[in-house]
Amino acid sequence: MNAHQSLAVGQPIAPPEAMSRAAPEPDPMVRFAGISKIYPAYRGKPGVNALQDIDFAIPRGSITGVIGRSGAGKSSLVRLINGLEKPTTGRVIVDNSDISALAGRELRLAQRSIGMIFQHFNLLSSRTAADNIALPLEIAGWTRADIKARVAELLTLVGIADKHDRYPSELSGGQKQRIGIARALATRPSVLLSDEATSALDPQTTRAILDLLANINRELGVTIVLITHEMTVVRQLAKEVVVLDAGRVVESGHVADIFTHPKHPITQSFLAEVIGDSLPVSLASRIVAEPPAGGQAVIRVQVRGAGAGDTVVARLARELGLDVALLSARIDEIGGQHVGSLVLGIPGRGDAQARVLAWLSHYQFPAEHLGYVA
Amino acid sequence: MSPELINLIIQATGESLYMVGIAALLGTAFGLPLGVFLATSRKGELFAAPLVNRVLGAIVNATRSTPFIILVVAIIPFTRLVAGTSIGSTAAIVPLTIASAPFIARLVEAAIREVDGGLIETASSFGASPMQIVLKVLIPEALPGLVLALTLAVVSLLGYSAMVGAVGGGGLGDLGIRYGYQRFMPEMMLAVVAVLIALVQLVQSAGDYLARRVNRRLRHR
Numbered sequence: 283m284n285a286h287q288s289l290a291v292g293q294p295i296a297p298p299e300a301m302s303r304a305a306p307e308p309d310p311m312v313r314f315a316g317i318s319k320i321y322p323a324y325r326g327k328p329g330v331n332a333l334q335d336i337d338f339a340i341p342r343g344s345i346t347g348v349i350g351r352s353g354a355g356k357s358s359l360v361r362l363i364n365g366l367e368k369p370t371t372g373r374v375i376v377d378n379s380d381i382s383a384l385a386g387r388e389l390r391l392a393q394r395s396i397g398m399i400f401q402h403f404n405l406l407s408s409r410t411a412a413d414n415i416a417l418p419l420e421i422a423g424w425t426r427a428d429i430k431a432r433v434a435e436l437l438t439l440v441g442i443a444d445k446h447d448r449y450p451s452e453l454s455g456g457q458k459q460r461i462g463i464a465r466a467l468a469t470r471p472s473v474l475l476s477d478e479a480t481s482a483l484d485p486q487t488t489r490a491i492l493d494l495l496a497n498i499n500r501e502l503g504v505t506i507v508l509i510t511h512e513m514t515v516v517r518q519l520a521k522e523v524v525v526l527d528a529g530r531v532v533e534s535g536h537v538a539d540i541f542t543h544p545k546h547p548i549t550q551s552f553l554a555e556v557i558g559d560s561l562p563v564s565l566a567s568r569i570v571a572e573p574p575a576g577g578q579a580v581i582r583v584q585v586r587g588a589g590a591g592d593t594v595v596a597r598l599a600r601e602l603g604l605d606v607a608l609l610s611a612r613i614d615e616i617g618g619q620h621v622g623s624l625v626l627g628i629p630g631r632g633d634a635q636a637r638v639l640a641w642l643s644h645y646q647f648p649a650e651h652l653g654y655v656a
Numbered sequence: 657m658s659p660e661l662i663n664l665i666i667q668a669t670g671e672s673l674y675m676v677g678i679a680a681l682l683g684t685a686f687g688l689p690l691g692v693f694l695a696t697s698r699k700g701e702l703f704a705a706p707l708v709n710r711v712l713g714a715i716v717n718a719t720r721s722t723p724f725i726i727l728v729v730a731i732i733p734f735t736r737l738v739a740g741t742s743i744g745s746t747a748a749i750v751p752l753t754i755a756s757a758p759f760i761a762r763l764v765e766a767a768i769r770e771v772d773g774g775l776i777e778t779a780s781s782f783g784a785s786p787m788q789i790v791l792k793v794l795i796p797e798a799l800p801g802l803v804l805a806l807t808l809a810v811v812s813l814l815g816y817s818a819m820v821g822a823v824g825g826g827g828l829g830d831l832g833i834r835y836g837y838q839r840f841m842p843e844m845m846l847a848v849v850a851v852l853i854a855l856v857q858l859v860q861s862a863g864d865y866l867a868r869r870v871n872r873r874l875r876h877r
Contacts, residue, residue, distance in 0.1 A: 364781050393783035404778040407873045408796040417792065418782040469782065483801045 309378070310339035310361055311473055311505040316372035319529075321359050325424050332358040336372070340522070341400055343440045345499050345506045347520030349513070349552060355529040356509045359477050364396040377472055394422055397504075399508070401478040403458040405450040405465075411457075412437065412446045415464045422469055436464040438495060454525075456487035463494065467504070474498070476508045480515060492519045503508050513556045525549045538617030542586040557614050557622045561652075565625065569653040572640030577656045578607060578627035579635040584648040585613055585622045594647065595624065604635055605629055609655075614649065630654060657843060664831060665847055672827040672850045672855075675820065676813045678749050681812070683756030683808060690716070690757065691764025692790055702776065702786045716758040724755050725819050728828030732823070752816055760809045767801030769795050800871040807863025811856050818852075826853055 319334035323329040333355045340346045350356050355429065361367040365381045374382040376396065384392055402616045405414050412433050413606065419429045437443045440460040450458055459479060466474055476495070480488040496519055500508050508515055516523055516537060521540075524534040527547055532546040544550045560566070561582075568579055599606045607628050613622030628638050642649040692713065692785070696702040697709040721859050728751040735750040736742045771794050779789045795802070818829020836845025 366777060366781060387785075390783035390785060396781075398778070398781040400774065400778065403772060404772070404774045406793060406797055408799060408870070409872075416759060417779070418784075421779070421782060421784045421788050421791065451873055466782075475781075589693060 293565065296383060301402045306435070309342060310375075311339040311342045311344070311377060312507070313375040314362070314372065315375065317362065317369045317374065318371045319355070319367065321371045327342055333362075333369075336531060338524060338531055338618045340505060340507060340532050342533075343499070343503050343505055344401055344522050345496070345508065345520050346522040347508045347510060347516035348526055349510055349516050350526035351511060351548070353528075354526040356511075356526055360398075360509045361479055363473065363475055364393055364398055394418070394469045395471045396473045397469070397473065398475040398477065399459065399462045399466050399479045403450070403455075403462045403482075405458055405461055407526075409452055409529075410447050410449055411442065411453070411461050414450070414461050415468055418465060418468045427608040432468060436468060436562060439498075440464045447494050454487075455483050455618065457492060458618045459483065459487075460494065463498070464493075465511060467498065471504065473505045473507065473631060476506065478510055479508075481510070482556070485514075488514070489518070513552050516552075517556060517614070521617065536617060538619040541616045541621055542619045553621065554618070557612050560612050564646070565655070568655045570655070571653055573630045573654045574653075574656045577630050579630050579638075580609065580629060580652040581626045581635070581638060581642075581652055582626045582649065582650050582652055583626060583642055585620055585624060586648075588619055591618075594645075596625065598626075598638065598641060602634070602641060604634055604638070623637065625652070627655065658848065661835075661844060661847075664830075664835070665851060668828045668831040668848070669827035669851055671825075671840035672817050672829075675745050675748050675817050675825065675827060676753055676786065676810060679752035679756055679813055680806070680810050682749070682753040683760050683809065684802045685859060686753070686757040687760025687809075689801075690763055691761035692768055693771075694761060694765040696786075696790070696794070702789060707733065716761055716833060718763075719754065719758040723821060724751070724816050727751055727755055728820060728823055734864030735823075742763065745820075745826050748817070748823060748827075751823075752820065755816055756809055756813055760805065762801060763799075763808060767798040767805050770801055771797045785831040799824075802874075803863055803867040805868060807860060807867070810859050810863075814852060814855060816857070832852070 314336045317333055318331070319333040321330040321332055329519045336359065348356055348359060356446050358367060362369055362382065363376060365374075365384060369382050373380050376392070379390070379392060381392055387436070406417065409417065415433045415436050416429045418553070419432060424432070434443070434446075437446060440463050442457055442460050442464075445453060445457060445461075453461070462479070474495075475477075479495075480491050483491060492515065495506055495508075498504055506519075508520055510516060520537050522535070523537045525540065525546060527546065527548040533540050533544070533549050540549060541553050543552050563567075565580075570577075573579070577581070595606055595608055598604065606628060609623065610625040611622070613620050613624075615621070627639070628634050639649055639651065687803045691704060694709060694712060694716070697705045719727075723724075731751055731754065732742045735747050738750050739747040741747050775793050775797060779793045783794065786856055817825070818832070819826050820827060821830025821833055828851060832845050832848035835841045836848060
């Protein structure tokens with residue numbers, strides 16, 4: 283890996299392996315170069331450094347998640363991409379043109395190739411589903427006949443062709459977001475920005491909407507940028523991830539790399555939301571510090587990587603000749619990689635516990651000794 | 657009541673409707689754009705011009721705080737300039753328009769401000785110009801509120817029109833004062849009040865109905 287690559291995509295804090303795997307294409311869809319965004323003090327409120335030292339690129343055709351807690355700067359970041367906000371310093375290059383330098387009519391033309399969907403859908407209550415989707419086309423000056431054909435096509439694409447004449451107040455949240463997606467895609471944009479688009483939806487509807495976005499990415503090749511505070515969204519959909527905290531990028535790269543080796547506490551806390559790092563209450567309450575007679579040592583093993591957890595218990599039992607008990611396990615898949623932890627019970631006779639820890643360490647499974655259970 | 661008196665009432669009703677109708681149209685023609693501008697020209701908004709916004713706001717407030725009867729008399733030279741005369745129903749339309757436009761502007765401003773700011777951002781995100789945002793988003797979305805605002809303006813104009821008798825404007829109010837009060841004909845006064853009540857009811861009901869018709873928010877649960 284060379285210095286130029288790491289400068290373009292990775293962040294100083296990101297682990298080297300993540301940066302090398304996230305090597306930039308020569309021609310990214312979006313590139314942030316030296317971005318900062320400062321909201322000046324206004325009416326007694328102090329100024330806010332919303333974004334600082336932002337340098338990364340979003341590959342063409344990718345699905346990139348930008349994850350962070352509220353106030354991390356996600357919304358500001360996404361609004362820089364479609365020119366709704368101007369950076370205080372730096373440039374935002376979208377599809378080879380510097381959108382941060384455009385204004386007026388030129389900016390409005392550029393915005394037609396960037397679609398956006400919103401947490402609260404932002405549909406016009408005075409327009410039917412079809413007319414909502416038609417709005418960006420009317421603004422772009424399409425003819426009535428072209429609009430009609432395009433709207434029918436889009437309604438079918440998002441799977442609500444039968445809701446043509448319905449008003450938003452007659453539709454469910456999921457249906458409204460489908461209209462939002464159709465509207466965002468109407469002018470055939472090359473980038474689709476999603477600002478917490480599933481945060482107001484129930485888990486089942488969220489899944490359906492994320493599936494739809496995945497289809498759109500696959501079939502239309504649209505680059506998708508997902509702003510979210512929900513790990514489930516990143517886990518289900520994103521291939522690349524940028525972790526944002528307090529206005530800075532703290533990690534970025536392939537989802538699998540970032541979440542199998544999370545370095546920053548924020549990344550670790552997002553991961554914990556999915557895999558959980560707490561023991562089941564019934565187990566935690568039984569753990570004691572001193573080995574009781576005939577008890578088991580409790581060891582937690584971190585599982586990271588493709589197929590990593592599949593055979594660890596069996597191999598441990600076979601190679602060390604021990605009756606390894608599985609007390610608790612939680613494994614999930616993120617970006618095709620297994621991520622999770624196993625809690626093992628090791629029969630507490632002799633040096634078994636030390637041999638297990640040595641074996642795990644040899645095969646590079648991070649492990650910790652939690653105590654004993656009877 | 658004699659046929660002559662009934663004829664007087666019919667004629668006066670016609671004059672009132674004429675003055676109020678034209679003044680409402682003209683007041684809307686000036687008040688609607690003014691209201692949209694007032695709602696969208698503060699700092700950081702669509703047509704940001706904070707200074708112009710403050711100056712216009714001050715003018716609107718000044719006009720609205722001038723008692724109508726004083727306004728009528730004070731602008732007589734201007735009325736003569738515009739209408740060619742300062743007497744009669746047509747001349748009365750001038751002060752009625754000048755009084756109603758700022759009123760309508762404030763009502764329009766309030767209705768436009770009710771529109772969810774997220775919709776402006778949404779339209780901007782797909783490259784709508786400020787004018788397109790006004791015409792395709794703000795006005796259609798504020799339409800139920802705008803209809804109710806205009807209804808309120810027409811009702812107020814009916815009240816104002818009673819005062820233009822002072823400059824020979826005629827109309828129901830003038831009839832009530834001259835016959836009902838000055839000639840002490842209580843039945844005339846009652847008849848005028850009854851017609852005015854009926855007109856206000858009619859205007860308000862029509863406005864409510866129209867506002868409900870254009871409101872897509874609540875109609876379907």
